[in-house]
Amino acid sequence: MVSTEAAYQATKGGPLDVDKAFYDRVSGSSGDRRLVDSFTIPIRAGRAWEVPAGHLCRIVTVDGPQVGDFNVWNRHDPRERLWAARTRQLQRAHVSTYDRLWSNLPFLRPLLTVTDDTLAGYGTDNEGGRVHDLLGTRCDPYVNRMLTGEDFDFHCHSNLVRAVLPYGLTEFDVHDVLNVFQCTGLNENDQYFMKECPARPGDHFEFFAELDLLCALSTCPGGDLSVPLWGPDAGDPLDVCHPIGIEVYEVDAELLDDWAPPQRAAYRNLHGMNLPAWKG
Template sequence: MASPPAAYQAGPGGALDVDRAFYARLARAAGGRETVEAFTVPIRSGRAWEVPVGHLCRIGTPEGPQVGDLNIWNRHDPRERLWASRTRQLQAAHVTTYDRLWSTLPFLRPLATVTADTLADYGTDAEGGRVHDLLGTRCDPYVNRMLTGEDFDFHCHSNLTRAVMGYGLTEFDVHDVLNVFQCTGLNDEDRYFMKASPARAGDHIEFFAETDLLMALSTCPGGDLSVDLWGPEAGDPLAVCRPLSVEVLRPPRDVLEGWSPPQTAAYAGMHGLRRPQWGEDAF
């Protein structure tokens, strides 16, 4: 039996019709890029950085499988940030090349577009797992305390909180994440599961900044998730924790010809309220 069609759809030329030729051109021009910034995020830590509009950001696994929890904001207005749940509806629960990461209301526009993914061919495994998920969110010390009765300060939520403080943001700005290199799905009880990351040394996922971005990444203290974090088989996954690499890249100028940053949502934002009227017609 065929599955039902996606609920959110748009016709040719609509907001969901991605210009694949443009993003493929960006990917093919890899040899002409200029490295603007490059660094490594150590295990069980976090870091925030800026990605200018029209630039690319590549996140990689230099030493082998490692999950990363990614947050994204508009650099100039952190109220506009990645909207994981709407991105799940408009794109997919697991993203790959040509998928776009959408921002919160009232902005509702693509913040970034995936231009490369070395795990794109992983598809769906025998247990229903897929990679780069928007299904779950970051691990946090509040849930950990609730489940284990113990305090542990270096969850992804904590890593991201520390990472963004230098940009004037707080714990309240940390939001639902894109879990890069994480393999997840829903089991037969319709419950969220995580399994060992299939990433290898040298894998990467790459994003094109549709506007000026602030990104923050946590190298998950769960490492590659091959060790259970909670439950009767839980252990310390320190041995399977690895760093992640980050590169900010400027593409050749000619590759961007004809492209312009996406505009915020066209809806006027009245929400059924009447506009105020003045003069004789006001009464």
């Protein structure tokens, strides 16, 4: 019999064993948090912002269902960024409360931990759809041109490119995303599908910054994805596009007494190669 247990597991007390009580205290301390930044990202736009280590960040559907494509980097070294594929393996393909987003090699550590998710109860629907997707990635003008023969400059990839330019980053720094509020799955032919976003005004996805982070989010031009972007039934989803709100909170320092930012991977980076001999 083929095992269906998760392939990637850790011993008790390891980095996959999350201290849920700690994150519950931090997230549940509404009276011990102070709003330090807030803004709204308009439809079909992108913006980047910073979240200091030990702070909370909340992504909010402002006035209707809307998918947001999310990127995240180490603020001090953008070579360290979200590794979507490994996060799918270490956590799951659709993340929620207590899941972590992991960084790429050679860093391999949690960038953030999800602390609150009002859509956590959505579960798996009748078609196998689930929310907060790491299965797919951002829409982009290159695939759009290939599929339709037309140029459109406000895909999530382009929105993210414009968003990170003020931080000295370029198109090459934009990477596979977490699709916040997006409902997706695999069909009977093992093909990726997208469904209408189940979020409603005021729904939110909140996370705790394990490091000083640079974040960026695109309000997807597909809006709530109720209108197909490609294929025979494709249309312009402009009427189902909504803004997304961002809130950053500082928490009471006493809540962080037992917390420390995670260290980068302990592997020595030798890869089977000998250290060069010293010649004095």
